[in-house]
Amino acid sequence: MKTxxxxxxxxxxxxxxxxxxxxxxxxxxxxxxxxGGLAKTNVSGDYRWDFGVHALYSRDPRMTDYLRSLPLDYxxxxxxxxxxxxDRKSRRYLINYPFEEGIKGLPFRDWLECVCGYLMAxxxxxxxxxxxxDWIDHGLGFGIAKHFMTPYNRKIWNCDLRQISMDLVNAxxxxxxxxxxxxxxxxxxxxxxxxxWRFIYPKNGIQALMDYTARGMESRIALNKDVxxxxxxxxxxxxxxxxxxTEQADTVISTIPLVELLKMxxxxxxxxxxxxxxxxxxxxxxxxxxxxxxxxxLNDCHWAFFKESESFFRITMMHNxxxxxxxxxxxxxxxxxxxxxxxxxxxxxxxxxDLIRLGILRDxxxxxxxxxxxVPYTYPIPTVDAGPVKDIITRRLERQGLYLVGRNxxxxxxxxDGILSSVSAFMQxxxx
Ligand SMILES: Cc1cc2nc3c(=O)[nH]c(=O)nc-3n(C[C@H](O)[C@H](O)[C@H](O)COP(=O)(O)OP(=O)(O)OC[C@H]3O[C@@H](n4cnc5c(N)ncnc54)[C@H](O)[C@@H]3O)c2cc1C
Numbered sequence: 393m394k395t396x397x398x399x400x401x402x403x404x405x406x407x408x409x410x411x412x413x414x415x416x417x418x419x420x421x422x423x424x425x426x427x428g429g430l431a432k433t434n435v436s437g438d439y440r441w442d443f444g445v446h447a448l449y450s451r452d453p454r455m456t457d458y459l460r461s462l463p464l465d466y467x468x469x470x471x472x473x474x475x476x477x478x479d480r481k482s483r484r485y486l487i488n489y490p491f492e493e494g495i496k497g498l499p500f501r502d503w504l505e506c507v508c509g510y511l512m513a514x515x516x517x518x519x520x521x522x523x524x525x526d527w528i529d530h531g532l533g534f535g536i537a538k539h540f541m542t543p544y545n546r547k548i549w550n551c552d553l554r555q556i557s558m559d560l561v562n563a564x565x566x567x568x569x570x571x572x573x574x575x576x577x578x579x580x581x582x583x584x585x586x587x588x589w590r591f592i593y594p595k596n597g598i599q600a601l602m603d604y605t606a607r608g609m610e611s612r613i614a615l616n617k618d619v620x621x622x623x624x625x626x627x628x629x630x631x632x633x634x635x636x637x638t639e640q641a642d643t644v645i646s647t648i649p650l651v652e653l654l655k656m657x658x659x660x661x662x663x664x665x666x667x668x669x670x671x672x673x674x675x676x677x678x679x680x681x682x683x684x685x686x687x688x689x690l691n692d693c694h695w696a697f698f699k700e701s702e703s704f705f706r707i708t709m710m711h712n713x714x715x716x717x718x719x720x721x722x723x724x725x726x727x728x729x730x731x732x733x734x735x736x737x738x739x740x741x742x743x744x745x746d747l748i749r750l751g752i753l754r755d756x757x758x759x760x761x762x763x764x765x766x767v768p769y770t771y772p773i774p775t776v777d778a779g780p781v782k783d784i785i786t787r788r789l790e791r792q793g794l795y796l797v798g799r800n801x802x803x804x805x806x807x808x809d810g811i812l813s814s815v816s817a818f819m820q821x822x823x824x
Contacts, residue, residue, distance in 0.1 A: 393416070393417065393642045393643065394417045394418065394419070394640070394641050394642055394643075395411060395416060395417070395418040395419075395641060395642070395643040395644070395645060396418070396419050396420075396421060396629070396631055396639050396641035396643075396644050396645075397411075397418060397419070397420040397421070397644075397645045397646075397647065398421055398619050398631075398644065398645070398646045398647060398648045398653070398801075399420075399421075399422060399423075399429065399646070399647035399648045399798070399801065400420050400421075400422035400424075400427040400428070400429065400606070400613055400615075401427075401428060401429020401430060401431065401602075401647055401798065401799075402428075402429065402430075402431050402601070402602065402605065402798075402808055402811045402812070403429075403647040403797050403798030403799065403801060403811050403815055404420050404422070404429075404645070404647040404797075404798070405420070405427060405602060405605040405606050405613075406605055406811065406812055406815040406816075407645050407647070407797060407815055407818075407819070408420050408605075408606070408609050408612060408613070409605050409606075409609065410815065410816070410819040410823070411819075411823065412608065412609050412612075414819075414823055414824075416823065418612060419612050419613075419614060419639060419641075420609075420612060420613045420614065421614050421617040421619055421631065421633060421639065422613060422614065422615050422616075422617060423616070423617065423618040423619065423648075424615065424616070425615050425616050426615070427602050427603075427606055427613060427615070428598075428599055428602040429647075430443055430767065430770065430799070431443075431446055431598050431599075431601065431602060431808060432598070432599055432602060433596070433597030433598055433599035433600075434678075434763075434765065436678055436680070436761060436763040437680065437760075437761050438680070438718055438761075439678060439680045439710070439717070439718060439720050439761060439763075440596065440597045440710070440714075440716075440717060441597075441676075441678050441710050441717075441720060441722050441763075442597060442598050442599075442708075442710070442722070443674070443676050443722075443765070443767055443770070444674075444676060444695075444706060444708050444722055444724050445694070445695045445706070445708045446593070446598035446808070447469070447471075447588070447591040447592075447593055447694070447713075448466075448591055448592045448593060448598075448601070448808060448809070449587060449588045449590070449591040449592070449809070450587065450807075450809035451566075451587040451809075452809065452813065455809045455812065455813055456587075456809075458812070459592065459809065459812075460592060462601070462604060463604070464594045464600050464601065464604055465594060465595040465596070465600070466592040466593065466594055466595065467592065467593050467594075467595055467713065467714055467715070468590065468591075468592055469590070469591055469592070469593060469694065469712070469713070470589065470590055471489075471588060471589050471590070471591060471694060472692060472693045472694050472712070473488070473489035473693060473694055473695055473696065473697075474486045474487065474488065474489060474690060474693050474696040474697070475487040475488075475489055475491055475494060475540060475696065475697045475699075476690075476696055476697065476698050476699075476700075476750065477497075477498065477502070477539065477540075477699075478700065479499045479501070479502060480501075483499070484750075484751065485497055485498060485499065486689075486690070486696075489584070489697065490568065490584040490585055491536060491539075491540040491541070492510070492532065492536060492567070492568040492572075492573055492576070492584065493568050493572060493573070493576040493582045493583075493584035494576070494584075495507070495536075495576065495577055496576060496577055496578070496579050498539070502535070502539050503577070504535075505534065505535030505538065505539065506533070506535030506536050506539060506577070507535065507577050508533070508535060509532070509533025509534040509535035509536060509537070509538075510532060510533040510535065510536060510573060510577075511533070512533055512534075513530055513531055513532060513533035514533075514570055516530065518530045518531065521558055521561075522554075522558075522776075523553065523554045523555070523556055523557060523558065523776055524545065524553045524554075524556035524557070524558070524560055524561065525542070525552075525553035525554045525556075526554070527558060527561050528541040528542055528545070528553065529542075531561075531567070532567075540699055543699040543700065544697060544698075544699035544705065547698075547699060547705045547726065548672075548705045548706075548726060548771070549672065549726075549771070549773060550672055550726045550728055551670065551773060554776075555670070555773070555775050555776060556773060556774060556775060556776070557774050557775060557776040557778070557779070559774045559779075559805075560774045560805065563774075563805065564805065566584075566585050566587075568582075568584055572584065593713045593714065594714075595714045595715075595716055596714070596716060597714070601808070616635075617633045617634075617635070617637070618633055618634040618635075619631055619632075619633055619634075619648065619656065620632055620633060620634050620656055621656050621657075622644065622653070622656055622657045622794075623657075623658070624659070624792055627640060628640060628641055628642045628643075628793070629641045629642070629643075629644050629793070629794065631644070642793060643793045643794075643795070644793065644794040644795070645794075645795045645797055645801075646794060646795070646796055646797070646801050647797050647798035647800070647801035648800065648801060649671070649768070649769040649772075649800040649801070650669060650772075650782075650785065650796060650800065650801060650802070650803045651665065651666075651669050651671070652769075653796075653801075654666070654785070657789075657794075659788055659789060659792060661788055662784075662785060662788055662789075666781045666785070668775050668776075668777040668778045668781045669772075669775075669778060669781065669782075669803060670772075670773040670775055670778075671769050671770075671771060671772045671773055671800075672726050672727070672770055672771040672773065673726075673727040673766060673767065673768045673769065673770060674724055674725065674726055674727060674766070674767050674770040674771070675724070675725040675726075675727055675736065675739055675764060675765070675766050675767075676722050676723070676724055676764070676765050676766075676767060677704075677722065677723045677724075677725070677739055677740055677743045677762065677763070677764045678720060678721075678722050678761070678762060678763040678764070679720060679721050679722075679723065679740075679743060679744060679747065679753070679759055679761075679762055680718065680719070680720040680759070680760055680761035680762070680763075681718070681719040681720060681758045681759060681760065682719075682758055682759075682760045683718055683719075685719055685755075685758040686719055687709070687719070687721065687747075687752050687753055688751060688752065688753065688754040689750070689751045689752045690707070690709065690752055691709065691719075692709075692712065693709055693712065694708070694709060694712050694713065695707065695708045695709065696709075698750075702746040702749070702750060703723070703725050703734060703739065703742050703743055703746050704723035704724055704725050704743060704746065705724055705725070705726065706723070706724045707721045707722065707723050707724070707752070708721060708722045708724075709721050710722060721747075721752075723743045723747075725739060725743075727766060736764075736766065739764060740762040740763075740764055743762075744756065744759060744762065769800045771805065772799065772800055772803045772804070772805055773805075774805050778803060782802070782803055786802070795818070795822065797814070797815060797818055798811060798814075798815075799811060802814070
């Protein structure tokens with residue numbers, strides 16, 4: 393019985409590794425010339441860089457132990473993350489992340505709005521929230537909404553926050569307790585999102601985890617195989633790639649973006665597209681400095697968030713992830729298809745200008761290299777009505793022996809630890 397896996401990101405690779413351990417026959421088809429998908433490491437000149445932050449941590453202690461047990465050359469880091477804030481007079485403040493636990497660093501008026509808003513929200517004690525915006529407004533209160541959560545989330549998600557379900561909060565945000573909020577607001581050092589406080593990172597980039605996962609099954613991974621059509625016939629599934637080659641399979645595991653899969657497959661009862669399945673594409677812009685140079689602000693942090701009119705919503709300081717990396721940052725910009733007036737060809741220049749304006753870069757002459765990559769399907773948006781649609785699609789396809797797995801494959805906003813545990817559960821369910 394042969395299985396074909398579509399995509400060699402972490403999900404596809406881990407599925408392959410697990411099938412390999414079970415002695416199954418399988419092949420992985422990957423469209424790009426490199427494995428890793430969203431978690432690959434790019435090389436531009438002397439600079440190795442990921443698509444933004446790719447830190448390894450987990451809320452599940454068993455997964456943390458598993459990740460740490462892998463024979464990779466890890467750096468163990470203690471999170472240093474900031475939020476860039478300006479007040480009415482454009483004075484600059486760096487707030488500790490997460491915002492609710494960093495507000496003691498705000499100017500007094502903004503601090504007061506956050507504290508009053510939060511306490512009023514807690515007093516009202518709304519039992520349930522309909523969507524992300526409702527939770528921000530009535531769970532965190534008007535101050536936190538105004539000073540961070542609404543502008544930042546609008547910037548990264550690029551959609552009305554009433555469309556985003558509470559799954560995002562439940563799965564990802566891990567809100568502060570009232571006690572922690574009060575202690576932090578009144579000056580005590582509190583560490584929010586503890587599970588992420590210490591993380592590990594492979595010295596040569598996150599690609600090392602991908603290469604490790606692929607070890608021993610290299611001959612089963614076919615690169616530059618862009619899947620274009622998937623047809624069910626009397627012999628099973630026939631998969632055709634852009635170069636005209638075909639593969640026959642009894643079972644297909646798809647980790648490629650679900651909305652792309654729907655366009656290339658014909659299964660009765662399924663549409664070609666579903667409006668609730670929304671996503672974002674992202675531009676990643678590398679700014680590499682000459683050896684020995686440093687950024688004039690935020691140079692020591694791992695990453696930082698931005699909610700205002702600067703082009704990026706986050707920057708990742710690559711040199712703080714590994715002592716092997718020269719000074720460089722990666723800026724992330726949600727692709728708004730030019731609707732924000734930012735033509736892609738000017739983005740590198742715009743990022744450098746913004747870095748200078750914000751005081752992060754002092755001297756343009758320190759920049760020796762910039763690079764840009766546009767990556768599609770970086771963030772599947774957890775919309776309020778995506779769940780039922782996903783259930784229908786999953787059921788129909790599974791009945792025919794096609795399984796959906798992964799961040800874009802199953803349309804789950806998962807991190808790498810979530811990918812590994814979901815693949816493990818999937819394998820136990822269908823392949824043991
Ligand atoms: C900006 C950003 C920051 C992140 N930070 C972290 C972090 O700090 N910690 C963490 O744990 N996780 C993080 N993640 C999440 C992590 O990157 C993902 O969970 C993981 O990489 C998803 O793997 P995947 O295999 O499910 O999907 P993908 O990586 O998207 O893999 C899908 C693969 O399918 C291939 N493909 C697509 N179309 C076709 C086709 N037609 N034919 C053949 N192949 C095709 C793609 O090229 C790709 O290789 C981050 C993600 C992003 C975008």
